[in-house]
Amino acid sequence: MFSWFTQATKTFRHGIHPDDYKELSRDRAIERMPFVDEYVLPLSQHLGAPSRPVVKVGDKVYRGQLLAEPVGYISTSLHSSVAGRVKAIELRHHPSGKMVESMVIERDPYSPQTLINQYSLEWENLSPEELLYIVQHGGFVGLGGAAFPTHVKLTVPEGKHAEFFIVNGVECEPYLTSDHRLMLENEQPIFLGIRIAQRILGVDRVYLGIESNKPDAIAHLRKTLPPDLNCEIVPLQTKYPQGAEKMLTEAVLNREIPSGKLPIDIQVIVNNIGTLASIGQLFQLNQPLIERIVTVTGPGINRPSNLLVPIGTKLSDVLEYCGGLKENTLQILFGGPMMGAPQLHLDVPIMKGTSGILCLTDVEVQEREEYPCIRCLRCVDACPVYLNPSRLGALAKVRQYEEMMDYHILDCMECGSCSYVCPSNIPLVQRFRVAKALLREKQAKARKKAG
Numbered sequence: 001m002f003s004w005f006t007q008a009t010k011t012f013r014h015g016i017h018p019d020d021y022k023e024l025s026r027d028r029a030i031e032r033m034p035f036v037d038e039y040v041l042p043l044s045q046h047l048g049a050p051s052r053p054v055v056k057v058g059d060k061v062y063r064g065q066l067l068a069e070p071v072g073y074i075s076t077s078l079h080s081s082v083a084g085r086v087k088a089i090e091l092r093h094h095p096s097g098k099m100v101e102s103m104v105i106e107r108d109p110y111s112p113q114t115l116i117n118q119y120s121l122e123w124e125n126l127s128p129e130e131l132l133y134i135v136q137h138g139g140f141v142g143l144g145g146a147a148f149p150t151h152v153k154l155t156v157p158e159g160k161h162a163e164f165f166i167v168n169g170v171e172c173e174p175y176l177t178s179d180h181r182l183m184l185e186n187e188q189p190i191f192l193g194i195r196i197a198q199r200i201l202g203v204d205r206v207y208l209g210i211e212s213n214k215p216d217a218i219a220h221l222r223k224t225l226p227p228d229l230n231c232e233i234v235p236l237q238t239k240y241p242q243g244a245e246k247m248l249t250e251a252v253l254n255r256e257i258p259s260g261k262l263p264i265d266i267q268v269i270v271n272n273i274g275t276l277a278s279i280g281q282l283f284q285l286n287q288p289l290i291e292r293i294v295t296v297t298g299p300g301i302n303r304p305s306n307l308l309v310p311i312g313t314k315l316s317d318v319l320e321y322c323g324g325l326k327e328n329t330l331q332i333l334f335g336g337p338m339m340g341a342p343q344l345h346l347d348v349p350i351m352k353g354t355s356g357i358l359c360l361t362d363v364e365v366q367e368r369e370e371y372p373c374i375r376c377l378r379c380v381d382a383c384p385v386y387l388n389p390s391r392l393g394a395l396a397k398v399r400q401y402e403e404m405m406d407y408h409i410l411d412c413m414e415c416g417s418c419s420y421v422c423p424s425n426i427p428l429v430q431r432f433r434v435a436k437a438l439l440r441e442k443q444a445k446a447r448k449k450a451g
């Protein structure tokens with residue numbers, strides 16, 4: 001239907017084409033999840049230092065009120081997603097599997113749940129430093145899953161220069177559709193977020209990459225793009241893991257980011273489209289990051305949905321709102337099937353970085369017997385960063401972690417493409433995760449010892 005409009009030739013080299021299963025939820029319009037009785041807000045929501053509480057148990061709080069402030073540069077604020085009372089500050093289950101210090105907010109059942117101090121912020125006359133301060137204190141982190149503080153990502157380090165800004169509208173993980181619905185339903189905050197990021201970075205050249213499996217989103221954004229916004233919408237071939245910064249940069253600009261380097265080393269900054277839309281809302285409504293769109297999907301859920309969920313809503317409440325789990329559900333992941341994290345407890349909260357809840361049944365989750373490597377090299381062809389997963393897998397199996405460094409294991413971004421294509425069912429990415437964690441721990445110990 002939109003083929004002439006969205007013809008996509010651009011992509012990166014290697015990668016895979018998994019079935020995307022997006023049909024389960026892509027036609028479900030975003031719904032606002034009703035407020036529930038209790039919210040759990042871990043002080044650690046992102047990479048970097050956890051925030052420090054500025055309220056105490058028993059305090060009354062408003063929706064959007066500051067609960068905890070940043071500690072240092074790589075840290076952000078945390079706000080209350082509901083009006084209510086601080087019931088406890090205590091250890092609660094966290095999606096990482098650990099127990100983490102969290103604010104527990106009991107909702108005020110009589111509150112209309114309006115935002116505290118709702119007004120639009122005059123951003124045009126603010127300096128980049130002032131804008132970055134507002135972003136940090138609005139509690140912004142990457143909504144694509146990595147949850148890195150946004151003010152850090154939008155800061156060009158001393159001595160570097162940004163020339164290109166790439167907006168990531170790829171959403172390449174199978175099943176997930178929250179960014180797709182956002183692009184179709186709420187484009188104005190996206191455009192405002194792009195303008196603000198452009199002002200912070202001082203870049204003229206902006207590209208918005210969208211995969212061709214979202215032709216309606218490409219057409220809609222092209223139609224609604226303000227004429228004075230210098231942003232090129234770039235249709236991309238559908239391929240995994242194109243949402244990774246390195247792959248997206250290669251696909252859009254045909255420029256490679258060298259091993260061990262960041263996008264800024266080749267004058268590029270990349271940011272997720274959902275994050276930019278939330279920044280747009282911050283300046284439209286003075287709304288800190290207190291809610292996000294979450295795709296609830298998979299064969300195991302009764303009513304797949306795209307929900308606008310207050311941060312801190314418990315997984316059990318979301319599942320109940322979506323009609324509950326089917327009897328043969330075996331596994332729940334936060335995120336997609338390729339890089340998502342399995343959840344062990346139903347009382348874990350929706351975090352700022354929770355892009356999806358994927359419910360898999362005994363049909364999808366099956367023990368697969370591992371066979372010896374047959375040297376087919378499918379994993380080598382799939383790896384987007386040109387590693388040799390076959391060799392790395394053999395070293396990991398016999399725990400020769402140091403030798404894996406010679407094969408650039410630390411460049412592995414744990415995308416899972418190698419495991420996906422392996423006909424011998426070798427759990428490559430799982431072994432690489434263990435190896436990387438151990439190597440990093442060893443490096444940290446060595447740094448500490450060296451003083």
Ligand code: SF4
Nearest residue numbers: 383412413415416418
């Ligand atoms: S998980 Fe690592 S080794 Fe495997 S394909 Fe992805 S980047 Fe390459």
Ligand code: SF4
Nearest residue numbers: 373374376377379422
């Ligand atoms: S895909 Fe699997 S079987 Fe083939 S070379 Fe890689 S590790 Fe070996």
